[in-house]
Each structure stands twice: as structure tokens, then as C-alpha cells.
Amino acid sequence: MSEVWDWNMYGTKLKFHGWFINTANEDGDGGEDGDGGEDDASFAAEHSDDEDLTEVSILRAVQVLAIRANFRISRMDAHDWYQSFVIYVALEGEVQEEGKDLVLAGPCGILHAYGAFCLEVFTEDLVFTKDDKGSSTDDEGSWGGHFRRGWDVTEPDEVEEFTQTIYGGLGRKLEITYLVIPEAVETYVEVRLNLKDFSSRSRSVYGSVKAVAIDYGSKNVNLFSFERGSSLSLPCGSTCILPLGPPAIALPKGRQYKLHIEVDLRVITTCDSQEEDKNLKFCLDCSRRIRSEERLELPRRIRTQKREFDGDQVEVKVIWALAKFF
Numbered sequence: 001m002s003e004v005w006d007w008n009m010y011g012t013k014l015k016f017h018g019w020f021i022n023t024a025n026e027d028g029d030g031g032e033d034g035d036g037g038e039d040d041a042s043f044a045a046e047h048s049d050d051e052d053l054t055e056v057s058i059l060r061a062v063q064v065l066a067i068r069a070n071f072r073i074s075r076m077d078a079h080d081w082y083q084s085f086v087i088y089v090a091l092e093g094e095v096q097e098e099g100k101d102l103v104l105a106g107p108c109g110i111l112h113a114y115g116a117f118c119l120e121v122f123t124e125d126l127v128f129t130k131d132d133k134g135s136s137t138d139d140e141g142s143w144g145g146h147f148r149r150g151w152d153v154t155e156p157d158e159v160e161e162f163t164q165t166i167y168g169g170l171g172r173k174l175e176i177t178y179l180v181i182p183e184a185v186e187t188y189v190e191v192r193l194n195l196k197d198f199s200s201r202s203r204s205v206y207g208s209v210k211a212v213a214i215d216y217g218s219k220n221v222n223l224f225s226f227e228r229g230s231s232l233s234l235p236c237g238s239t240c241i242l243p244l245g246p247p248a249i250a251l252p253k254g255r256q257y258k259l260h261i262e263v264d265l266r267v268i269t270t271c272d273s274q275e276e277d278k279n280l281k282f283c284l285d286c287s288r289r290i291r292s293e294e295r296l297e298l299p300r301r302i303r304t305q306k307r308e309f310d311g312d313q314v315e316v317k318v319i320w321a322l323a324k325f326f
Helices: 038-045
Strands: 058-069 075-079 084-089 115-126 143-152 158-167 175-192 202-213 223-224 239-241 248-252 259-271 274-285 294-297 301-307 313-323
Touching: 038 259, 058 223, 058 248, 115 175, 143 158, 175 202, 175 223, 175 259, 202 248, 259 313, 274 301
Parallel strands: none
Antiparallel strands: 058 175, 075 084, 075 115, 115 143, 158 175, 175 239, 175 248, 175 313, 202 223, 202 259, 259 274, 294 301, 301 313
């Protein structure tokens, strides 16, 4: 796989998935009965019963599996042939351990694999060097605080995993592992907490939500990952949507239902200096299609699964973009 250094091919569109909690409202997901709006119903009525409106959208995609480095990074952007996403922002007080995968905050959409896939890294004091062939050395050339590297991802005709290493001066190294998926299903995940309403009590959440698929091998995609010391405060009220980063994953066609969502969350409720710690842990198997758990909200197909925990509920939605509308 060849490296690419032409950076003029990229557009200026930049998307950022920030760290925040969305508070759901009454209209948040199309009604309490789970149905879409009137526009969806009227659109579907215009199509014959024989027409399959549920065929998923297929595209050539890159799925980032892991990034690790032995130096401190403040931010990373990922670029494909026409769009850019912020995929990592260092949180205040965050400790980046050498050899440990970084907790990514994106991308918030699917990275396309129709040209080059590129990584742009920002850090306060990095000195990065390269020779005339584009390989790294410690002897000549330098960029302070910012560097980027790209690779051609148009070649694989089957799902293939790549690990690329970027070397910098002073023994610094960054390693990225990603899949190139020639036929990928565009998939999104949403996790909603429906908790008992303790308006007078403060609550926070930490833990993890992971997407596991056959072609991800021994790796998985961390959709949500917070330690207890950096737990997220929940808004007042009983319902909220977790800020997943990334919320979008690419799954190989034909195996789009070979997907598991692993949830391991802990909700801390504090009242009068007393803490209650509840574990919400389960694994959802999305390996086969169950139409009774699905609904159409054109141009999307949504599968919803729920788990109850002593009056509290975790609701997980897996959302597929439909080909008919692209």
C-alpha cells in the first residue's frame, strides 16, 4: 500500500463530535410508540409492497480500530478524499499511557476509501522528520507541533487489516491499525439511559460501550469509554443519550448482522454525601435480523433493544442508512 502526500485533494468541511450529553425530549425519536412521522408514512405509501425499502447503503470504507503513541497528542484529524473528521481531542487531565490505545472521539461519520486515507496529528512539542522518499528519520527536516501522513486505500478488493507506523524525532512513534472494507454497511449506534427520576440527587456515569464484529478480529471499536475519575455528569431528569465517540462504524456487507454491542456502565447516584453505584452490564447480539425489533424512519432502518435493571433501563439503537435514498 503506497503512501500519499498530496494534501490539496481534501475539502475544508470539518466535523467535530464534542464531549457533551444530549437530553432527550418528547419528540426525540419520532414519538413514544416508536413510529416515524407522517412524512415517512406517506412516502412509504407511495411505493409498492414489492419494493424493498430496507436495503442498506453500501460504500467503500475505512474503519479505524486502534491508535497508540509514545508521546502526548493534543488532537487528531482523519481525512478521506473529500471530508475531514476530528477523531481525538485530549481531555483536561487525561493521562496518555504509552502502549495503550487512545480513546477516540470520532469520526462522527464513515470514512470513505475511494482515494487516500490520511491522519493529521497535533501536539505542542513534536518534531517530526522525513527523508526524500517520505520515510521517517531522526536526521533531516522537521515540523514542529503538527504532522500528517496518508496512505492509498483503493487497492484491496477484500476486507484487509493494515497497521501503519509513523516515526518522529527523539524516538517518538505513532501506530494506527485500520480496516479497508470494499463493501461496507454504514451503521450508527445510539445508547439512551432511562433512569429513575431522582431530581434532587446528582448522578454521573462511567464505563464502556463497545462494538464487536467478526472482521474486527481481536479488536473492537470503543464507542464510549470513561474511567471513574473522569465520569460524565448526567443532566437533571430521567432520560439522556450518551455522547458516543465514534457513533458510526463500518461493517462488511454480508456480515452486517454479525455484530455485538457490549455495554458495561456504572451509574453513581449521590445524595447527602452517600453514593449508590449501580452496574448496567449486558451484551446485545445483533447477528440476525429480527423484524419485530425494527422500524423504518426513512431514510433509516432502526433496531431497538432494551434491558431493565431494577427500574432503570438501557435502550440501544442500531441504525442503518438505506440505499434507496442515496
